[in-house]
Amino acid sequence: MTDLPNRLRPRDEADLAELVRSASGPLEPIGGATKRALGAPVAFEQGGATLLDLAAFDGIVAYEPAELTLTVGAATSLGVVQRELDAKQQMLAFEPMDPRVLLGSVGTPTVGGTVAAALSGPRRIKSGGARDHLLGLKAVNGRGEPFKAGGRVVKNVTGYDVPKLFAGSWGTLGVMTELTLKVLPAPETERTLLIDADDASIAISILSRALGSSHEVAGAAVVNGRAAIRIEGFGPSVAWRVDALARELGAPTIEVLDADISRAFWRDVRDVRPLATAPIVWRVSTTPSLAAAFVARVAQTTSLRALYDWGGGLIWLGLDAPHADAVRGALVDGHAMLFKAPAEIRARIPVFQPAPPTLADLERRVKQSFDPDNRLNPGRR
Template sequence: MLSPADENELAEMVRGASGPLRIVGGGTRDIGVPVEGEVLSTAGLSGISLYEPGALTLVAGAGTPLAEIKAVLAAENQRLAFEPMDHRALLGSTGAPTLGGVVATNASGARRIAVGACRDHLLGVRFVDGSGQVLKNGGRVMKNVTGYDLVKLMAGAYGTLGVLSEVSLKVLPRPEISATVVLHELSLSESVAAMSAALGSPFEVTGAAARRGDTCLRIEGFEASVAYRARQLSDLLAPRGEVSVLDHDASEAIWRKITDVADFAASAAVTRVSVAPGDAPALAEAHLAEFGGALLLDWGGGLMWFASAADSTAEDQARAHLALQHAVGSTPSRGHATLIKAPAVLRKSVPVFQPEAPGIAALSCGIRARFDPRAILNPGLMRGA
């Protein structure tokens, strides 16, 4: 395994590579088509090099454990507001999530509907491209972000365009308290309608999800404000069904499960679907009627997680995933379906990522050829995209 201690060593190792490289951080996100190649670990590129709480700015190596970053931010009553998902519960993986892994997968949790995704909080990146050249883009403070926006290009590229070495990002204050308003036993269409009404209200909802028959709506802020807004939101939604309110501790616990998709830890295959909320109920109902399984809604219905049925075979799982990609591609909004969890043999046999339209596919190939001319960085991992 290649394990560079700094950016210069990383550049030398990429430059000297004679074949494919499988890039890993903390080893918690085994997503995409399995890559055959020499392992290149970014774990040695660790440490916080700059943290200015007053400027809401943090700069750290790509291999820095997320737990370390969260601890430093918590000491100043701040946080990563985009609420990155921890894949370990869902995938049954070990190791420690790293900042580079979060950025490479654009891992963003339930709060994305209120504050944006990981990519929206990035200020700058340093990375090594497939030819071994060190590149940087953006800046270390918000006023310095200028030029071509390669920062957002790297977010969600899964290490196929470059190996991240350093990341600078915006952080935000941690709210004093949270509460969750819960509606019980709604249909899918009723749940999406309730979430839309809550998100369109003036009560600043920062989470809107549905799991196990409950529609969950999170409110955060100062204690008095949260109490008032929870009451007002409960009154607004009361005509839609039975309403209850979870206190801070229960609210925090349920949103951790929602963000980490912990309910589906025992499922053999899980597909993540992004689609317009209005398209979600019909698509989900048709899919569950044909293939069974379980469903988690997030982002007000714009994000759906489908878990395979307990008795499904590998062939059933493949058919279900392909059906979701076809259904999503046929919707007016044309979202995307990604196979997040499945045995390696299944991930090798189906398009893991939503197949791209010919024009977009040509553009993607051109970008990859420019950043990785030897095609050695996680080659084939983003099959479909």
């Protein structure tokens, strides 16, 4: 057990702003601290940053089910939010993963951390990602200035869409204190079709046909040699679409999972449970039709286990060693994130796909516009 670094606990927004303003070294904002092992280690060479514990920013500020909006403090537990939404048959439609399954971390994932890491689950293909559900926010930038962006209504084009930048910002642009999210009705029921496929390319072509149908597929994965297709919604609609899709796909063996088993199945896909024991995990986003060939190329270098989500567009690769050159070298388009690896490896290998120089330069200027002195999570991405 290593010593915990310094920890600051701002009481409120003004306190937080003052702490950021007067900080003499790097700061690492944390909520539930379940995702500290994601991204490059913060301020690795300086021996770590001072933790900025946001526990004070906890609680539901406003939940308006009929407006489809939810405003919460950044450190509000994801589980608490999901229970509140469950009570009104609503959900965070981007289906955020529970990072503890893969990372083995302990603690409580928070809404702020979930959005900052933009970890969208299987429903990403139908309902969008974390980026598509963050409507507004309050944050303190790296200058120590509290500001707000976006709004608290679902339709808004007033000014730049700054919330988009914060989804997936990994805490490097500002310290979010409050978030307004779009919520959606939870499906009344769901079913999953499982179809045997000889190899991944056949499975992905089955998924492609399903996604290209009018049946509003809400999950499309390849797990253990089988294509899995989730259909969700109102009872009569789900029953009809499952039958229609099975007929249209015309596969010889189709198994249909009932609602409870289907939910458990997709929870495991969401959390990448099949790769939980792998020491190294890559998260790769690519064009779905290129996915199987990409994995085959990596497999020429190393043994691996692969889980495909998003119709093939999201690939989780479980390896014994990083093989960064083999993974990134095999990629034709998209990007590969070194999702799970020991800190010393994540300090050495770029965790996020390096951007071309002009794009990297733009991103640097965007970062500077929020945090000119690089106080917030330096080195994380």
